Amino acid sequence: MSTEVTKLVAEQRTQFGKGAARKIRRADKIPAVMYGHGTAPVHITLPGHEAMLALKHTNALLTLVIDGEEHMALAKDVQRDPIKPVIEHVDLVVVRRGEKVTVEVGVHVEGEAAPETVVTTVLNTLEVEVEATNIPEWVTVSVEGAEAGTQVLAGDVTLPEGAALLTDPEWLVVNVTQQQSQAELDAELEEAETEAGIEREESDEEAGAEAPAAEEGAPEAEEA
Template identity: 75%
Template sequence: MSNDTIKLQAEARTQFGKGAARKIRRDAKIPAVMYGHGAEPVHITLPGHDAMMALKNPNALLTIVLDGDEQMALAKDVQRDPIKPVIEHVDLVIVRKGEKVTVDVPVHLEGEAAPETVVSMDHSSLQVEAEATNIPESVTVSVEGLEAGTQILAGAVELPAGATLITDPEALVVNVTQQISAEALEAELADAEAEAGVEKDESEAAEGETAEAEGDAAEGDAEKSEDA
């Protein structure tokens, strides 16, 4: 966990609409709005590069500096361009020291499970409640030596001190299964093809008969032309 905040120098925004937003982005800045704790929403612009770097961590605690005043905030919603690496808009929610917030924290796996097993992750993040100034960057789950059939539920994941699980404790996070052998995989594929291929075989037979009939007809035409 980290208590460090990232300072971003903001500017008040007075122009709104798509045209104004495009102009802001052309100036290498990001339009944003900051709200919370009963305060009126404050429309601001953020420095583009610094904000993009800060928001690489979705739960980064930000200190927004506006006209000399500082306000702690978390990114509630980050709208990104679907193609270009550009942030189009950011919603910021004001937080205070000691206040608890609910956030999604990524799950990181470490270690290697037992040989001939497959590890799948059903939940790549867990929702937790933590102090705004003490949000965990991630939670770590060890799969070292786990045998096939092992399942790790959300309630069994060890959380950092001060963090409380909000996700359903019975939610499956990690599932360790037996790796299928090449022979078994081939057998499964053969069975699947056999089941799906009944109609296919019939249609292929029909196509074969049609082709044979067409071939016979062609040969008959050729013989007639030779007789002529």
């Protein structure tokens, strides 16, 4: 369970917009906004390096010190640069100890299924309601020895004590199927191509194999 709370010293900010945000990031800080419990949004900056480390995990719980006053907040939305390892903005929700929050937690599949099977994770996260100070980093699904045809639904996943499932319990999370042979895969591909009207070009080997052999005893061409 994620019981550790990281403490960060934050600063209130009064400048907004893209230009101000770029200036904040150049100073190795991260623009953020904190809201919740009926209070007006508070625009702040977070220390860049410390915040990057704290936000490596999903659903990070932080204690923010602003003007000497502590606020507990949950990271709800972390906007990252698609190319560079930079956090562009963070949305934080104020929470209190003992309060339950709605979060999405990752699904971690472990174990080895039966031979000649394929394990597919259909649902990568589950939505749960849990105490803010007891958010699991993930939930575990074991497929040890699972035979083809095994299906794990959301309602089958064991949740930590005190957590309630909000995802539809009938949704498929993990599916174990029979591994297909290469011949079966080739047949499915050929059928799909036929349905799509795709004509496959013959390779030189296929064309050579289908060429009719010269008939034995055929008359030789007369010499001129």
